[in-house]
Amino acid sequence: MQTPAHAALGDLLSYAGTEPLVPGTLVRVPLGKREVLGVVWNEPVSLEGAEPDMALKPVGAALDALAPLGEAWRDLVAFAGRYYQRSIGEIALAALPPQLRDLTTTQLARRLKRKTTAGPVAQTAESANLIALSEEQTAALARIEAETGTFLLVGSTGSGKTEVYLRCVADLLARDPEAQALVMVPEINLTPQLEARFKARFGDEAVVSLHSGMTNPQRLASWLAAHSGVARIVLGTRMAVFASIPGLKLIVVDEEHDPSYKQQEGARYSARDLAVWRGQREKAKVILGSATPSLESWHQSRPAEGEDPGGRYVRLAMPSRIGAGELPAVRVVDMTQQPGKTVLSAPLLDAIGQRIARGEQSMIFLNRRGYAPVLACGDCGWKSECPHCSAYRVFHKIDRTLRCHHCGFTERVPRACPACGNPDIAPVGRGTERLEEHLAELFAGVKHADGSAVRIARIDADSTKKQGSLESQLAAVHAGEVDVLVGTQMIAKGHDFRRITLVAAVNPDGALFSSDFRAPERLFSLLMQSAGRAGRDAAYLAAQGARAEMWIQTHHAQHPLFMALRRHDYTSFAAQQLEERQAAGMPPFAFQALLRADAREQSVAQGFLNLAADKAEALPGADLVTRYPAVPLAIQRVANVERAQMLIESPSRAALQRLLAAWQPLLHELRRTPEGKGVIRWLVDVDPHSI
Numbered sequence: 001m002q003t004p005a006h007a008a009l010g011d012l013l014s015y016a017g018t019e020p021l022v023p024g025t026l027v028r029v030p031l032g033k034r035e036v037l038g039v040v041w042n043e044p045v046s047l048e049g050a051e052p053d054m055a056l057k058p059v060g061a062a063l064d065a066l067a068p069l070g071e072a073w074r075d076l077v078a079f080a081g082r083y084y085q086r087s088i089g090e091i092a093l094a095a096l097p098p099q100l101r102d103l104t105t106t107q108l109a110r111r112l113k114r115k116t117t118a119g120p121v122a123q124t125a126e127s128a129n130l131i132a133l134s135e136e137q138t139a140a141l142a143r144i145e146a147e148t149g150t151f152l153l154v155g156s157t158g159s160g161k162t163e164v165y166l167r168c169v170a171d172l173l174a175r176d177p178e179a180q181a182l183v184m185v186p187e188i189n190l191t192p193q194l195e196a197r198f199k200a201r202f203g204d205e206a207v208v209s210l211h212s213g214m215t216n217p218q219r220l221a222s223w224l225a226a227h228s229g230v231a232r233i234v235l236g237t238r239m240a241v242f243a244s245i246p247g248l249k250l251i252v253v254d255e256e257h258d259p260s261y262k263q264q265e266g267a268r269y270s271a272r273d274l275a276v277w278r279g280q281r282e283k284a285k286v287i288l289g290s291a292t293p294s295l296e297s298w299h300q301s302r303p304a305e306g307e308d309p310g311g312r313y314v315r316l317a318m319p320s321r322i323g324a325g326e327l328p329a330v331r332v333v334d335m336t337q338q339p340g341k342t343v344l345s346a347p348l349l350d351a352i353g354q355r356i357a358r359g360e361q362s363m364i365f366l367n368r369r370g371y372a373p374v375l376a377c378g379d380c381g382w383k384s385e386c387p388h389c390s391a392y393r394v395f396h397k398i399d400r401t402l403r404c405h406h407c408g409f410t411e412r413v414p415r416a417c418p419a420c421g422n423p424d425i426a427p428v429g430r431g432t433e434r435l436e437e438h439l440a441e442l443f444a445g446v447k448h449a450d451g452s453a454v455r456i457a458r459i460d461a462d463s464t465k466k467q468g469s470l471e472s473q474l475a476a477v478h479a480g481e482v483d484v485l486v487g488t489q490m491i492a493k494g495h496d497f498r499r500i501t502l503v504a505a506v507n508p509d510g511a512l513f514s515s516d517f518r519a520p521e522r523l524f525s526l527l528m529q530s531a532g533r534a535g536r537d538a539a540y541l542a543a544q545g546a547r548a549e550m551w552i553q554t555h556h557a558q559h560p561l562f563m564a565l566r567r568h569d570y571t572s573f574a575a576q577q578l579e580e581r582q583a584a585g586m587p588p589f590a591f592q593a594l595l596r597a598d599a600r601e602q603s604v605a606q607g608f609l610n611l612a613a614d615k616a617e618a619l620p621g622a623d624l625v626t627r628y629p630a631v632p633l634a635i636q637r638v639a640n641v642e643r644a645q646m647l648i649e650s651p652s653r654a655a656l657q658r659l660l661a662a663w664q665p666l667l668h669e670l671r672r673t674p675e676g677k678g679v680i681r682w683l684v685d686v687d688p689h690s691i
């Protein structure tokens with residue numbers, strides 16, 4: 001094998017072998033002084049007649065107790081590397097469990113034997129007591145059975161989407177004894193409840209999970225079970241999209257709109273998009289499920305009959321909630337009509353008070369943790385800036401610290417203004433900690449019928465740092481030990497709280513005017529999702545003759561986003577957003593990538609980007625790709641590093657990809673020139689989430 005062209009990117013390496021090895025075989029190979037895990041990538045090449053100085057190191061032991069990684073898997077890895085501008089090796093090794101490297105062949109053989117003798121599969125554990133599907137579920141299922149390709153399942157929160165996934169998997173496994181399914185969720189906290197549901201239906205042996213919260217031995221066990229076909233169902237977060245699943249016939253991406261599917265460091269892949277690609281490559285059906293699909297997926301889906309013909313995905317609608325009551329009534333409080341500095345408006349407080357009196361729960365949602373985002377001196381104008389970042393440090397009252405949420409720099413709160421000595425420095429603005437304190441004050445005098453005090457609780461990244469604390473706090477909410485729950489978006493997702501009948505977003509306006517064009521889309525889905533937490537116990541509400549409520553406090557009560565939310569009208573919101581995006585030539589009507597550079601000085605970072613743009617001028621695809629000027633990031637400096645980025649955009653995905661591919665080697669070179677020397681790191685983000 002000659003030195004492959006990719007070697008410069010630290011990509012494919014050549015080794016000598018005595019026996020020809022099948023592509024996909026896992027091997028141990030020497031690299032420098034170490035021995036590392038490798039995957040045979042190409043067919044072996046004979047070196048007869050080659051230059052004698054091509055002294056290749058010999059390949060180490062092959063892990064031949066394992067079946068080679070399949071061609072489809074290798075194609076997926078190669079595609080992800082190409083598309084996201086990373087090396088094949090980086091993607092492949094991140095996809096494989098770290099402990100694979102350390103296993104001896106005998107150990108592997110023993111583990112596989114133990115696994116397989118457990119046997120596939122104590123299947124359909126509770127097939128006897130299946131619930132009868134609703135009409136909407138039945139119709140959705142019938143179309144998934146009848147057609148192929150990718151489906152967009154648009155179902156309200158609580159419409160029974162998970163039940164549809166379970167049935168699709170059950171039908172598949174019953175029909176095909178070799179088939180496997182991959183089911184993805186956006187967050188680790190959502191895996192336990194999903195795992196429980198799948199295990200109850202299919203038995204413990206059939207289901208494995210893959211996510212970053214697992215220990216290395218757990219990850220290895222799950223991976224081996226998937227690769228060997230013993231596990232029929234693989235559940236996981238975004239990393240699971242790279243699992244080796246030889247019998248893959250069905251992929252589910254639940255909450256497909258969730259930004260967590262996009263990896264934000266290293267190889268910045270979208271697991272949702274790769275799932276669709278993988279489904280096509282392997283002829284597996286793909287179900288993308290959401291109450292508020294991403295505008296990309298919505299735009300790709302074929303509308304109902306009678307409308308214009310649309311995109312490639314089959315759209316399936318399940319608008320009705322099952323078991324839960326109707327969606328909550330949305331109440332919008334116009335904060336311009338409230339007295340200045342109002343935090344919680346009188347009508348909202350009144351509604352919360354009524355819930356407390358009835359023994360129901362309320363959930364108040366504020367997407368900012370800490371006590372106050374800034375501490376300031378009224379005399380001299382000092383503010384709690386971070387010395388290392390272009391951001392303010394957040395005041396955390398609980399331990400009297402100023403903490404930077406970007407670099408982590410933490411100090412005790414000063415006794416007096418560090419600039420002028422004024423002892424009277426004050427918090428400005430409000431985070432969850434302060435809101436919790438405020439509510440505790442407001443309801444201090446209020447008692448339950450039995451004389452007990454009102455209980456306020458908070459769930460956010462600060463309150464859940466300790467292992468297991470999220471679980472115990474959620475359990476307290478479920479057990480009814482909390483009257484009012486304050487939290488960040490952590491509490492908005494997925495949880496099936498039965499007693500919550502009021503949800504409030506008290507300060508959502510920031511996202512309306514954000515420079516990030518996706519902010520309204522995210523806000524809308526977050527608010528719809530939050531609304532979905534309320535009124536999940538239909539029988540209770542019916543007995544009370546009550547309806548759950550979602551409250552929004554805003555200074556822009558007439559904003560179309562809130563108007564659409566009032567009607568729970570995703571369709572018109574999406575139509576309005578897509579119209580704006582089309583007019584502005586933004587995704588999904590254009591394709592984007594970001595080139596980012598970090599340096600000690602902003603001018604160095606921007607200089608690198610601008611030089612890179614000059615280099616791109618002559619490349620293939622350049623005429624179809626717009627390169628915008630380099631700009632600082634919204635938070636320009638983090639931990640004393642200056643950050644800059646350049647947006648690259650094209651109406652043609654192919655043209656953008658062509659340009660990026662040709663650009664990559666030039667960027668590596670540029671890094672080594674005097675202009676590139678000061679650059680600490682650079683990266684390409686394809687289909688970036690926030691720009």
Ligand code: ADP
Pocket residue numbers: 131132133134137155156157158159160161162163164322323324
């Ligand atoms: P989603 O995933 O759309 O939020 P789920 O599948 O979790 O909805 O269903 C919500 C609730 O309704 C669950 O408790 C589920 O067991 C129940 N459910 C789902 N389908 C049915 C059905 N056909 N009949 C009765 N209950 C159902």
Ligand code: ZN
Pocket residue numbers: 377378379380381382417418419420421422
């Ligand atoms: Zn001062």
Ligand code: ZN
Pocket residue numbers: 386387388389404405406407408409638639
């Ligand atoms: Zn900082």
